[in-house]
Structure formats: C-alpha cells, structure tokens
Amino acid sequence: MILEDFCARSGRHPPGSPIASDDAGVSEHPDRGPRLSEGARALFDGPNHAAVTTIEPDGSPQTSLVWAKTDGDDVLFSTIKGRRKYANLTRDPRICALVYAAADPYTYAEVRGTVTITEDPRAELINELALKYTGEPFGERPGEQRVIVRIRPRKVLLYLD
Numbered sequence: 001m002i003l004e005d006f007c008a009r010s011g012r013h014p015p016g017s018p019i020a021s022d023d024a025g026v027s028e029h030p031d032r033g034p035r036l037s038e039g040a041r042a043l044f045d046g047p048n049h050a051a052v053t054t055i056e057p058d059g060s061p062q063t064s065l066v067w068a069k070t071d072g073d074d075v076l077f078s079t080i081k082g083r084r085k086y087a088n089l090t091r092d093p094r095i096c097a098l099v100y101a102a103a104d105p106y107t108y109a110e111v112r113g114t115v116t117i118t119e120d121p122r123a124e125l126i127n128e129l130a131l132k133y134t135g136e137p138f139g140e141r142p143g144e145q146r147v148i149v150r151i152r153p154r155k156v157l158l159y160l161d
Helices: 003-010 038-045 084-091 124-134
Strands: 018-020 050-055 061-066 069-071 074-080 094-101 104-119 146-159
Touching: 038 069, 038 094, 038 104, 038 146, 050 074, 050 084, 061 074, 061 084, 069 124, 074 084, 074 124, 084 104, 084 146, 094 146, 124 146
Parallel strands: none
Antiparallel strands: 018 146, 050 061, 050 094, 069 074, 074 146, 094 104, 104 146
C-alpha cells in the first residue's frame, strides 16, 4: 500500500512529515521517474498558486509565482519569452515547483525535475489557466510570445498537515 494512502486511512501520519514518491513505493515511469501522487495532483490541479524556482547564471535561486496544472504526471505552466525564468530554463532546465493548499498552507507538494519548453502562439494554456484561477479569459496581449513549460518530475514530495 502506498504510504500516503495508509496515512490518510489510518490517521497516523505525523503532521508536516514528507512523503517522498521515490521512497514511498509510488510507481514510476521506467524511463522518466516518479509519478505524481493523487495528493500532489490535486494540489496542482486545484486553484492553488505554485512557486517555481530556477537557477540564475551565478547559481543563485530565482523564484516566481505561477498558475499551474498537471498533464499526466507532468506539471505545466505558461510564461513569456524574455522573462528571467525563461532565460534561466533555456540555459539550465532544472526546476523546483512548490504548490500549497490555499486553505492549509502546511499541506503542500514539491516537484523537482527538468523542463521542456514548447511554443504556445495562441496562448491556449494561459487562457485555460486564467479561467481556472479567475473565471475569466486571459485576454489578448499583443507582442507577448507565450511558451508552455513542462516539468518532468525526478522527485515528488507531498507534505500533509
């Protein structure tokens, strides 16, 4: 049984204890790494903001707040060419994304992995995310060159309060 399921059913999970997908028997893709647990997926698919951290050229961290969602076991967010996170990720694809429950910030998931970036010329992802987070379309933003950032997890942690 997956540790997360056992803890949820038994109520014996210590508050704030991490459940690591690579330690808890969560199944993995043979060539890609851990799958998102249902708890992590629910946090990323809910209207919860995520903080993504990239690596600056000097090695220091750079963190931004984003809207996110899952696609299978990947986490997606939208950004614009020219933003610092875009420049950092095209140079070094390593990333960490942390999402927490709006109603309980001590319940959160962290995904560490690498990214692939694809063009989004019609801004489809940001419009989908805007509807999820605000209930309204994102709208036209002339001159913006939108891209989709896809995080492929290498490690997934879920903290339950």
